[in-house]
Amino acid sequence: MFCSAIRNILKNSQNAAKYGAISPQLRNLRGQGVAQSEVQVFKSPDIIAQQNDKETEPATQDSFKEVALDFGNREAHVPSFNLAAYVNKSSTLQQFISLGVDLHSIERRKGLGxxxxxxxxxxxxxxxxxxxxxxxxxxxxxGxxxxxxxxxxxxxxxxLQTRVDYLKSKRFSDEARQRILTHNPYWLMFSTRRVDRRLGYFQKEFRLSGHDLRLLATREPNVVTYNxxxxxxxxxxxxxxxxxSPKELSALVVRKPRLMMIPPDDLVERFSYIHQDMGLSHAQIVQCPELLASREFRLRERHEFLKLLGRAQYDPQKDMYISPKTIVEGNNFYxxxxxxxxxxxxxxxxxRTR
Incomplete structure (x- = not known):
């Protein structure tokens, strides 16, 4: 049903030592590695704390059975945070590399290496x-x-199966569940009770229908587990x-839920420029929430250039109308x-001259 590459990974994991040639990722790891130093006793970092989530529900503290890997006497007595030092002798790390896992990104976070x-x-x-x-x-x-x-x-x-079944019970489609899990793997770390409270908050706060709630969660899965x-x-x-207004706010967050993850001061700065300098109404902003998601200096550059050309006209009832949405689309050349x-x-x- 899925690609043969995964079948080979699952079936032939014991033969992973065949990866004699080190990948570009490994070369990058060694290039950025530091001198070997004594490793502190590993303590599992709280995944909820990493997301700055301040809810009081304690995270599950299941014990994890350690698996001894034979790295030889030298490696056993002189451990290192640099995973590149272990790749040749760890079939697990070799499998991770073949899956596209960025080991350097992992080892930079305390304890994960x-x-x-x-x-x-x-x-x-x-x-x-x-x-x-x-x-x-x-x-x-x-990866x-x-x-x-x-x-x-x-x-x-x-x-994990219980948490997936919860999404099914809330009528999230197969495609929606796949998007949620791939875009926010932390979702699977949250109990069904916590996720239910989060979804309930959004539904009550913005008076959303079940369809709009699913749309919000699918468009930006990270917002459901955010601080x-x-x-x-x-x-x-x-x-x-x-x-x-409440109605405008509901439409705004459903169309662009990521706005709630932007620092409030940045939102105020962008809104002030869009509303006062560009002259756009609340209704126009709701129709084009991408404006609030764009950095203020980018909006300023493009609006002032249009103004210089005499084309900064955002009223659809007048000639030479320019849709506000097009201001934040594409690169500068476009x-x-x-x-x-x-x-x-x-x-x-x-x-250069502004």
């Missing part, structure tokens, strides 16, 4: 790959998922400081040619 080093591919990794395959996850996504959240291997598979204090501050800013109807030399001279 030691945790990954203790994993046995057959016992600790293969069952999770099988589980993800059963959920319809593409093998191409494994990114395991790089972002290697602590997934600490979870109980029955708990709740930050989310509440952003919602307060959108409602009270910017003056969006903007100059297709929106401003000018040439890049003129735009470059404008940027």
């Amino acid at each position: 030691q945790f990954v080093l203790q994993l046995d591919f057959e016992k600790n990794v293969k069952p999770f790959i099988t589980f993800l395959v059963d959920q319809g996850i593409s093998p191409d996504d494994f 990114r998922m395991f790089t972002k959240n290697p602590l997934l291997f600490k979870e109980d598979l029955d708990d 709740m204090e930050h989310l509440r501050k952003s919602v307060f800013t959108l409602r009270e400081e910017m003056g969006f 903007f100059v040619r297709n929106v401003a109807k000018s040439d890049f030399e003129t735009f470059d001279l404008f940027l």
Whole structure:
């Protein structure tokens, strides 16, 4: 059902030592590695703390059975945080590299390098790959998922199945579930009770229908597991400081839920420029929430260039109308040619002299 490459990984993990040639990723690891130093006793980092989640529900503290790897006497007595030093002798690390896992990214986070080093591919990794395959996850996504959240291997598979079944019970489609899991692997670390409370918050706060709630969660899976204090501050800013009505706010967060993850001060700065300098109404901003998601200096550059050309006209009832959405689309070359109807030399001279 899935590509033969994954079958080979699952079936031939014991023969992983054949990877004699070190990949570009390994060369990068060694290039950025530091001198070997004594390793501190590994303590599993709290995945919830990494996301700055301040809810009071304690994270599950399941014990993890360590798997001894034979690295020889020298490696055993002089451990190192640099995973590149162990790749040739660890079939698990070799399998991770073949899956596209960025080991350098993992070893930069405290404790994770030691945790990954203790994993046995057959016992600790293969069952999770099988589980993800059963959920319809593409093998191409494994590397990114395991790089972002290697602590997934600490979870109980029955708990993971329960969390997937919860999404099914809430009528998330197969495609929606796959997007949620691949874009936010941390979702699987949250109990069904926590996820249910989060979804309930969004539904109640914005008076969303079941369809709109699923749309919000699928478009930006990270917002459901984001820091709740930050989310509440952003919602307060959108409602009270910017003056969006309840109906406008609901439409805004469904169309662009990532807005709630942007620092409130940045939102205020962008809104002030869009509303006052560009002259766009609340209704126009709701129709084009990408404006609030764009950095203020980028908006300023493009709006002022259009103003210089006499083309900064955002009223659809008047001639030479330019859709506000097109201002934040594409790179500068696309903007100059297709929106401003000018040439890049003129735009470059404008940027140099402004």
